[in-house]
Amino acid sequence: MATHDGSRTVEAVQTTLDIIELLLERDGAGITEIASELDRSKGTIHGHMATLSQNEFVVKEGETYRLSLRYLELGEKVRDRLQIYDVVTEELDDLSASCGELAQFAMPEHGRAVYIYKSAGEKAIQSASSPGKREYMHCLSLGKAMLAHMPRERVEEIIDRHGLVGYTDNTITDPDTLFEELETIRERGYAFDREEKIEGLRCVAAPVKTKEEIIGAISISGPASRFEGEFYEEELPSKVTRSANVIEINSQFS
Amino acid sequence: MATHDGSRTVEAVQTTLDIIELLLERDGAGITEIASELDRSKGTIHGHMATLSQNEFVVKEGETYRLSLRYLELGEKVRDRLQIYDVVTEELDDLSASCGELAQFAMPEHGRAVYIYKSAGEKAIQSASSPGKREYMHCLSLGKAMLAHMPRERVEEIIDRHGLVGYTDNTITDPDTLFEELETIRERGYAFDREEKIEGLRCVAAPVKTKEEIIGAISISGPASRFEGEFYEEELPSKVTRSANVIEINSQFS
DNA sequence: TCCCACGTTCGTGCAGTGCGAACGCGCGAT
DNA sequence: ATCGCGCGTTCGCACTGCACGAACGTGGGA
Incomplete structure (x- = not known):
């Protein structure tokens, strides 16, 4: 290609x-x-x-x-053609209800993350994202989860094209650091966003993939005040990876 | 123009x-x-x-x-810019729940009716329409309700451009007949579709307008077997015009 | 009443579009 | 393993049709 x-x-x-x-x-x-x-x-x-x-x-x-x-x-048609869409909405609604926070799904396209669907739990923060919104991947948990499952050369292409723009002190702006982070994410199975895009906003994300291809990723987002300790480091990651697996399995039959 | x-x-x-x-x-x-x-x-x-x-x-x-x-x-942006959208969804959900049938909202554009939102009641029929779908106006209750509140010359332009395609025996294909029908609709305040597009499908629609401009129309659709007698001729028209009025009033404050 | 700013139309020059041939490549059939 | 078809891609060339800018008609505000 x-x-x-x-x-x-x-x-x-x-x-x-x-x-x-x-x-x-x-x-x-x-x-x-x-x-x-x-x-x-x-x-x-x-x-x-x-x-x-x-x-x-x-x-x-x-x-x-x-x-x-x-x-x-046009928008309707494009959405209808995403076979996983129905599976995703159902699962994300469950997920956001079960943890009360904001759950989102995004897919990679042209080297950026495109938000497809979001579901707000009771305590959920407001997010500026809406369907179709495109964001750089290196500073989102969603984005990093997807990058981690792409071939290295594809990631390099993306860095070449979009750069590693800095937003906060925590944004990863160095390619080597990013590749190490992606390695960690790949081994661990999920990604964090520790206020790398917006101060005070933290997220956890897990990839959604088929046998050989990355499809997208789901995430949970919330305020740093609630996203800390075991809840942030253990409970949410486990919830989000479980949901991602549910989506992977269910989408094979549609 | x-x-x-x-x-x-x-x-x-x-x-x-x-x-x-x-x-x-x-x-x-x-x-x-x-x-x-x-x-x-x-x-x-x-x-x-x-x-x-x-x-x-x-x-x-x-x-x-x-x-x-x-x-x-793009689709999201276009939808967000329709100030009445939220008012419409709320009212149509009520309407479809209260009569158990299919309620729809459409707006005129380029001489056709564009479906914007639909809400299915319990007994509602399946409809092939989805947001963004464009249909000729002369054979829909929605469409006729809108045409009835446009200047005559505009209606003539539309006929010139799109013709009066026939679908069933009941489709109005003659301009003079159409203008008479529009006159009736304007006086009565609501429009019927007596199987003019699809055999067995009947609808009632009411226009949504501001003081001087037609904005769109809402309709209720269902099978001819249920849509007859007083229910079809009295009850549904009254419900649909009431809902249209609610939308007109609420949309003035948004 | 005048005038400005808008959308619209049109003749002209030349940039840029469309064509078609040629190329490299991957895949399937042999 | 090899061949050849059909794919996407590239490029030079001829000429089309695009962009320009001036000119026109019009409607609204001062």
Whole structure:
């Protein structure tokens, strides 16, 4: 798999994707606004919007364009194709209920962790993540659990592409340290996040894999005040690995 | 609003959107397959896929490309921006529970009804609709309820664009008949679907609107065997209009 | 009433797109 | 083990169709 990024690309398409990305950030924008933001002429943007609108990827309300409801269809389809989705929701709901905290599931894609589902227990913290949200893997328990089960060269590719951005004093920003951590995680079977992304936030995660491939990972997140001692080091890891196993087994029959 | 479709469009973008649409139908496809399906050269498709992949709109697994998990993010964002969404889900859950049937909410876009949410009561029929699904409006109670509250010229535009496709003997395929029906619906406040799309399936719908604009519509659907007599002609219409009013009122404060 | 800013249209030049041939590779059949 | 088919990939070339920017029509605010 030569993931070289030297391939010839289509610039007109790049412009359109930039437009979509812009409309994802802003809730509606006009032609002039988009044109100045992307450094293109108004005429150019107009043509792109006409194409997007005819294909119903965008809606025009008066003078502003918005992303259309088609993305609901696309999102739904993509989710439906994840065969493990139903197994995951069921198991995560059980897990979050049993420990009262926030349980999440993510899958790797393009070298990042993509959140798929979350289930909040009674005492659960609020999390900024929502389905589809993409995060770097090196600073998440979820992410490290997944990296630990990828070939080393794939991990190196990911580091090359995304770097090891630092967020807190605990973030792992050195490749060698990361590889050692991944080794530990692989042997132990689960991963911790000791406030490596956000101060005060701790997590435990376990990988979900088939015989030879990593599928994703599940995690439990909570405040440092509750996540310590035996609860954090023993009880949660055991719960999370058990749930991951349940998912692995059940997903083989769907 | 000159909805003329004569605008100059960007063909390269059209190709890319065709690719996305193809990947929406099939679950994964290779370069050669896509190229032959869209009558383009392999080299061309390759360039488009590279662009889509770099922007993470598509994932490459070995030799097959799939739609990426980004569409979850897009779908989620689009849904979050519908301010009435929470109000609708709450009210529809109540409604479906109270009558035991299938309750649905849809919004108009590009001249079609787009399903946003459905809630199944105990006895509810299975429906093929899922969020994002787009249907012609003239043969749905939901659709007619929405059309009834649009300016006549807008309705004419929609007929021009989509026609009045017939599905059953009861489908309204004549514009004049449709306009009469819409008039009746406007006066009465709710719409019926008397097996106009699918034999044996009947529905009642009420519009959800602000002071001057139609937002969407809610409906209750069920089998012709249960949907008859006073229940169908009186009780359900009253329930559905009441729910629509609740949504209208509650959505003003969000 | 005027004027600015918006979306829209269109003719033009040339960048960039699409093509098709050629290449390397993996897999299955022989 | 070998061959050959079919896959994804690359690249040079011709020409298309993209992006530009000026010009136009329009609607809303001062």
